[in-house]
Amino acid sequence: MLYIPTLEQLNLMAALPAIAVAAWACVLVIVDLLLPKSRKGLIPWLAVGGLVFALIAALLTFSDNGSAFLGMYRADAFTGFLNVVVLLTAILSILMSIRYVQRTGIIRSEYYILLMFSALGMMLMASSTDLVMIFVALELLSIPLYVLSAFRSPDPKSEEAGLKYFLLGAFASAFFVFGAALVYGATGTTQLELVFASAGRVLESNSPHLFYLVAGAGLMLVGLGFKAAIAPFHVWTPDVYEGAPTSVVAFMSVGAKLGGFAALMRIAMVAMGGVLMNDAEIRQAWQGLLSLLAALTVFIGNLVAIAQQNVKRMLAYSSIANAGYILIALAAGATPGLQDAAVRAILVYLITYLFTTLGAFAVVIVLEKDDGSGVMLDDFIGLGRSRPLLAFMMAVFMLSLIGVPLTAGFIGKLAVFGVAVNAGLIGLVVFAVIMTVVSAYYYARIIVNMYLRDGEGQPVPEEGHALRWATYICFVGTLAVGILPTLVTALSDQVVLATALLP
């Protein structure tokens, strides 16, 4: 018999922010059809309005606990935090896009709608507690991004970016599905919490179930690692970042990473949590694997970034390196007792990364010319004179990426390194710290070009109000988090992911 849940069982209110975004995006599709051509300029603002509503809803329901859609959707502080981060990212990205898509001639209203759907996917990545839902969310996150990457068509670089991202992304999705299937085979469920609970059974039996579970988690790590740009699954990143429209790159550099890590945290802490807590051998292997990937990612990201002359490519490698720093905390999270501390550290890192990276991309968007040029390192020469405020903000973003105190980046690194030191991963932290010094070299190059090099700055066109305010928000966010980290930790400290499951 077909089981039809009642509305009460669905508990829609728990998922209010996500539902608001979904519904509003669908409404906008229709509004877009009805609006006359001259009024299409309203769409981005309508999108921002809907997202702001969702953001307020997310903040108001932040500490609510509940589940919706029969356990497929989980509302808790973890979901709440990531909802806030994703919605901020989406709002800022739209503000940064408005003028840019107009002047580069890629304006189509679908742009904003696709962006909203992708944001919805990211939110669902954080809140899904079922492997099937995570997969749906993953696709919802990815498919609009494939389209957006190619939005600059017929520019061959943008088309290449879209196609490359799509093909490799589809491949990564396949890894994820295969992993999910193995986990289902091993445990007989796709619900993360039931996977957690089945740990005892899996470990006891002498069957290959344990192998399937661990292999499944590994394959899912590959699939999500691709989205989050973890080495060695990162090779798409520079090409896509270079070719895709910069406003899209800004959105996905933060958003895709958010989504990838959100699901990865749920899988690593909840689904794998049971096995990791009970079996020291597997725990060590898992921690070793994550540490290795973290070291590799930090190493490749920072080292290759040095060679880049194109700032978009440089930021692509920087985003790889940042994925590595986050992985360090994820590795630390395998140590019993540190699961929640690791999750909180990652959340803090993500929000510092959000403001800093979006801010840096906002400045790149200001500098970029209509034909896509103007994003080389040399194009920053003289910016300190021609646009003092803009250059100053960029300098702060770069210092934040290095991790200099008083900026958000320092707080993020402090959180991540702190939990890793607590877990005893000193060698890994020392390595990451050395690579941070390397990163200081290439981030500082932008500052050198803006301030220390003599030369006439090229005229930089007015960026328009929306983009300017987006940059201000990122700037204020970067400094505010750096100076008053309690603004963030007050929220992140409420997050309990793994310990909530313990009896």
Place this chain on the structure above:
Amino acid sequence: MELTGLSLATVVLFLPMVGMIILLFLREEQARNIRLVALGTSIVTFLFSLVLWAQFDPNNTSLQFVQQTPWIPSLNISYYVGIDGLSLFLVILTTFITPIAILISWRAHVFEERGRQKLYYIFMLLLEWAMIGVFIAQDLILFYLFWEVTLVPMYFMIGIWGSEQRVYAAVKFFLYTMAGSLLMLVAILYLGLTAGTFAQPEIVQMMQSGQLVLPLDGVFSTQSLLFLAFFIAFAIKVPVWPFHSWLPDAHVQAPTAASVILAAVLLKMGSYGMIRFNLQLFPDASVDWAPFVAVLAVIGIIYGAWVSYAQTDMKKLVAYTSVSHMGFVVLGIFAMASASINGSILQMLNHGISTGGLFLIVGMLYERRHTRQMSAYGGLWATAPLLGGIALVIALSSMGMPGTNGFVGEFTILLGSVGSPLTGVVFTLLAATGVILAAIYILAFFQKVFMGEVKHEENRSLPKLHWTELAVLVPIVIMILWIGLAPNTFIAPMDPSVNALVQEVQPAETEIAQLP
């Protein structure tokens, strides 16, 4: 500790910030106002720091003017500041040197070419804020914060307003010091997370009461590695030989004011850190490593003096004298006797004043002739007698002439180190040769620039000292003579704190001394 208001230490710390905020609202064209605000702020800060001195109770060896408020509660990190005898005079040195550095920048030629005065003075006050913060922070993370923040304004000051090779020097300075300090951050995290607090005094207390034990057996044991992580960060800053290679580049390329601050205060952050953190947190490891550090210090003393003598560029010469002089300071610290540490702290002040003064003299000559080569000068004694006279006093102080501050500092250090079981006679003798070498290179410098015949016609008509130049040199000369003639004014307030520190270190030290 319950405090309703702000402690005076906090007030002194945040006064430069007030000036910075005012500067933000001034326009670049109001150059005069910008300068006045910057100078006014730094002078007010200096006056407040004098109140600090007046209210300081020398017999109280614990922290004074304490303020503690949570900053990142989840990690137990707090805004925790306080002052004791070890840090009091370094705070005052900072607030004393900053107005001098600001005043000497007033007429600098570099602004005619590069402009951006507002940015310059903002960086200057930001730097003052961070430097004061380094000396009063009692929380390890807070200390690290100020420590790293000092890098940023100095990087920009060298990079924007420096000489030809400024970009290279600025980046080298930035990366070199950052590499050292990031390793310290790892050590700080380890120590703080193990102890459960980042407050330095609490950690020290936990270790004394045996609540926190950092094992020490061999080079790669926990305490030894922690010691090294801190020590290397500080050694780069001081700089201890062989970590000094950034220093000549940075000094030569930096504008005069930045050189003055770099020599006078930034280097002291390193030696202060050795006392506050290496000695207090890791007394046992410090004793173990002391002979090794002493070797480096003595090499630095002799090497710095030697290389300094070989220079033709005045700024490079003065830069290398820092390597030599700071060697004395480090030797004094790791001799771990109360006389030697008193001497080291005093010598930090002396070096700040006299080397700062030498950079001022070199900067004034450079403003007049636009060259730093000694061969371009000669015979200035006749053409610029006032400048020559003041330069002589500063030079004598730098070489440690009795009656000047340099003598008191070096003598006390050597006195302390000769009686210390950790350093002893050999090291002291070798270090003492540094005093002789100092006389050679300083007198050679003075002779080439001020004595002899006037070789270049341009030197006959050098512009007279401007009142701003006199206004910065006179306080320097006063301080040189004051410390030189009445050193006890300065040693008395720090002595109880130093004694308390030595008491903490002593148990470990006597153990070593009793070894067969």
